[in-house]
Amino acid sequence: MIDYNLAGRTVVITGSTGGLGSALATTLRSRGANLALLDLDGDAAALQARTLGPAAVARGWAVDVTDLDSIQSAIGSAARHFGRIDVVIANAGIAAVQPLESMDPALWERIIDVNLSGVWRTFKASLPHVVERRGYLLAISSMAAFVHSPLNGPYVASKAGVWALCDATRLELRHHGVGVGSLHPTFFQTPMMDAVQTDPVATTLWGGNRAGLFKMIPLDTVVAAAVTGIENRSDMIVPTRSNALAARIPGLIRPITDRIGFRHNVIPRAVELASHASPS
Template sequence: MPRYDLAGRTVLLTGSTGGLGAALARALRERGANLALLDLDGDLARQQAAGLGPASAARGWAADVRDLAGLQSAADAAAEHFGRIDVAVANAGVGSMAPLERIDPAAWERIIDINLNGVWRTFRATLPHVKHTKGYLLAVSSMAAFVHSPLNGPYVAGKAGVWALCDATRLEVRHYGVGVGSAHPTFFKTPMMDDVHSDPAGTTLWGGNKSGLWKMIPLETVVDSVVTGIERRSPLIVPTRTNAIAARIPGLVRPLVDRIGFRGTTIPDAIAQASETGWISRR
């Protein structure tokens, strides 16, 4: 398949000011893409856009992925401003760490609503514009779609749902000439991972993500793979070769991960240290 040249195309990105979002925005701009930057903090998104180029190349809007009408309004405004939307990247996401029997129900519902329903809303709001350009929809999922860790019930359920949603949507829109993909990075440095490492339950469960199965990979590796995946209009983007194997054969890998990844009393020890909201403190 020929390379999908991003120069002069418009990419809409949710969660644009977060760790991955900000890095993706810079990399996409370097490829010559125009950027419609959507974030819950509109002022921060506008500041981000100003740092990436003139308004003709990057502009920010306030948008909440829990609000379909607001997302639709922002997508329509971006399409009017740039004249088109070629790619929509559903990147906004949150996490938590708490066992099913103790997690605050509001925390569960918030995570599912942002991580899964937020992708649906982003796709729904942008599809009319992406159909017009025969473009590409991408959702940032996770290796958690395939490797289901304890104390992460709503997160892994949401990310697995995103993977399934992308597969289903791909079939629904292929006759329009629209591509759909899901990206599945493993652990990498973000503010969300800072929350994990500040939580005793997270540190116990993942061991600080310093080695072994849970070792973090560089942010740059994730960004490069996602941008390359967009240029290839890939249906599945996995940053490392080892993880790609796990993504393609989760049914075979899962029992091995269970035995190697969570030895002894690791899981009950982490459960004993978990808070109801999933984090020790909320910002």
């Protein structure tokens, strides 16, 4: 088991002022990590940073994960401020419960843009810094990557896409010594879930999140699993044993195809060739 001590390392968190982002920030700071807190609400991120310590250990930036320039600017500033970036947590996300028939196309595009493309942009902007430190990238996916609920199309599609993106990125970066993981919690209590709990459509679909695959779990359980996963540089993090089987079965074949289909020296060579190829 890898012991990736977080003390003195710099951790970037997008969506830092949300329920999970805030809880992760508090726990990671208690582990001695320095925190670059990135949120759409820059004032809230700055206030959050001040509650966690002086600017030497926590600082906030305004970021829009749908804008690559915005993320690159903030992460570059964070790297200059702290002198390093070791871990990046792509946490920003949104959700909606609506059927395909009545869904506004703009809502579909917004959810995909934030939840999936936002992770790609976050990883893209962080890449040179994390490669330099042989660090770790973590994206917040969901059990929705494996259990595809109706009336939740863009969310489940985005979270399945995040899982796939993490797997592909891990292979691309393994020769750099960079770890890449995805976190797959089921429902847990956050301000976002308050709206779900009062939505009759959501309570009809998921039974009020009282039992089974959709049973609510404590936020602390998710945070503890995420932090342990970072410290172990895990490929996949599933906070609850009851959901582990549903998450693990689709991925059983992946380690085999990783080893057989993409041998270690093939990927760096392909990356090198791609970097010299003309854009199509």
